[in-house]
Amino acid sequence: MLVEQIALEFGMRERKIRVLIAKPGLDGHDRGAKVVARALRDAGMEVIYTGLRQTPEMIAEAALQEDVDAVGLSILSGAHLALAPRVVALLRAQGQERVSVFVGGIIPNEDIPLLLQAGVKAVYGPGVSTSKIAEEIRQYVAAVSDEIVR
Amino acid sequence: MRLVEAVLNGDRLALARLLTQVEQGTPAGLKALDMLFQHTGKAYLIGVTGSPGSGKSSLVNRLVYALRHPIGDASPKRVAVIAVDPSSPFSGGALLGDRVRMRDLAGDAGVFIRSMASRGNLGGLARATVSSAQVLDAAGFEVILIETVGAGQAEVDIARLADTILVVGTPGMGDEIQAIKAGILEIADILVINKADQPGVEEAEQFLRMMVETALTQKDTDDEGKRWSPPIVRTIALRGEGVQNLLDVIQQHAAHLENSGQSQERVRHRLEYDLINRVQERLLARWWGEVAEAAFREMLERIYRREISPCQAAEQLVEVTNQL
Incomplete structure (x- = not known):
């Protein structure tokens, strides 16, 4: 409803989940x-899309500037473990402990535990x-917000 | 407040987090804005607007790069970018893709790029864009580029925020030039024809020149010293051509504003506009806090049944809260 939207905008603004979607590495898919x-x-999320061939450094820096809640990495090149x-x-080194990282793409089953172990x-x-x-x-972000009072 | 101190000391993570607070309008964010305000007023604000697909992001990428790598002995400026993209009116989400074109700026600690969703605000900016620019100003960024959503005719809020406004178009698309003709051409301080290697650039420039000479007469004043006819600048942002020239023209405009006393005028207008917006926001929030939702719904039904006009209904709803 329109009036609820306006009330939300003017009163308590909704906390939007911000997600960075990045493609690290060299594959172009x-x-x-x-x-x-x-x-x-x-x-309903705000998604910052950064495009192809990003280095981990570029991704981390973009995640910092955009103050995202989550980072999604799409990797099809086989270099996911690196x-x-x-x-x-x-x-983590930048102090972004709360940011959840998730990975999509072609990941062999045996590598999944290694990625989870790495955070x-x-x-x-x-x-x-x-x-x-x-x-x-949504669940990860909610869990983290409960943990750390902003 | 620790966050404010950290921002003033150049802590980028603190800056990013504060921008989020400000965007959400949290009490902490508003408090921080109050504390930071005395540190604002130093940055030069450049607005970049124009139709979708005209290459605004690529142009911003090149402009920032040129500011960071000046020719000669000039020292590089610290530059911030606010890139606004539209929110989906259906889901409230947004896809913010301007960074894709700004990869040349990665890894430069003198650059800070922030994407913002318009969150339902019309006018080409987000509601919190003004506040975000204030935070970046206080954080010591000397130049702030604000890229609006791909704009047509009505997205002219940037006119009330920036010192120099670039309106970006492309050749070969007569309709597109048409589309940017009215309101948005009038706010231009500099007209940029990007993708100037494409056919039709002569026609586009001719058309724009005609628009400048006719439609923009209202912008003229009797005061010779204040008169500024928007120059038309060609660029090829993808290759970086014409970008240094564009920067020079921006500097000429900045000097013109300074010499004619209009920069003070613009700052005054900006603050006035900001104040009016904040008053509106507060009044509406207060009203919404006081009016009973049931009364509001009931009034809506009465309008629907044509028992009362929207005008009368609004009058009565506001009176209710006045009596409280």
Whole structure:
């Protein structure tokens, strides 16, 4: 309803979830990243899309400037074990302890525990529904906001 | 307040977090704005507007790069960018993609880029854009570029915020030039024809020149010294061509504002506009806090049944709160 929207805008503004979607590494397949970006937008989130061939340093810096709640990495090149833990480490080094990192793309099953150990919150392979991704991001962000009072 | 001190000391994470607080309008964010206000008023604000797909983000990328790598002995400026993109009216979400074009700026500690969703605000900016620019100003950024949502005719809020306004168009699309003709051409301090290697650039420039000479006469004043006819500048942002020239023209405009006393005028207008907006916001919030929702709904029904006109209804709803 219109009037609720206005009330929200003028009174207590809604806390929007902000998500950075990035493609680290050298593969040029950004279809999956774009599908997820659009789905998260349609789930009411503000999605910052950074495009292809980002270094972990660029991703961490963009995540800092944009003060995002979550970072989604789309990796199809097989370099996930090098790239994802590096992004997590850089984020933590910058003091962004609260940012959830999730990974999408082609990730062999045996690598998933390694990524989770390195601090990745979740890994989404082909066929995962986008609504599941949105729902889980919402849960991570809610859990963190409860933990740390802003 | 620790966050404010950290921002003044150049802490980028604190700056990012404060911008979020300000955008959400939290009590902490508003308090911080109050504390930071005395440190504002130093930055030069450049607005970049124009139709969607005209290359605004690529142009901003190049302009910032040029400011960071000046020719000669000039020292590089600290530059911030606020890039506004529209929110979806249906989901309230947004896809903010301006950073894709700004990758040349990655890794430069003298640059800070922040994407903002318009969050339902019309006019080409987000409601919190003014406040965010104030925070970046206080944080010591010397130049702030504000890229509006892809704008047509009505998205002219930037006119009340920036010192120099670039209106960006492209050649070869007569309709597009048409689309930017009215309100938005009138706010231009500099007209940029980007993608100037495309066919139709001569026609586009001719058309713009004609618009400048006719439609913009209202902007003229009797005061010779204040008169400024918007120059038309060609650029090819993807290759960086014409960007240094554009920077020079921006500097000429800045000097013109300074010499003619109009920079003070613009600052006054900006503050006036900001004040009016904040009063509106407060009045509406107070009214909403006091009016009973049931009364509001009842009034809406009466309007729907054509028992009362919207004008009368509004009058009565406001009177109710006045009596409280």
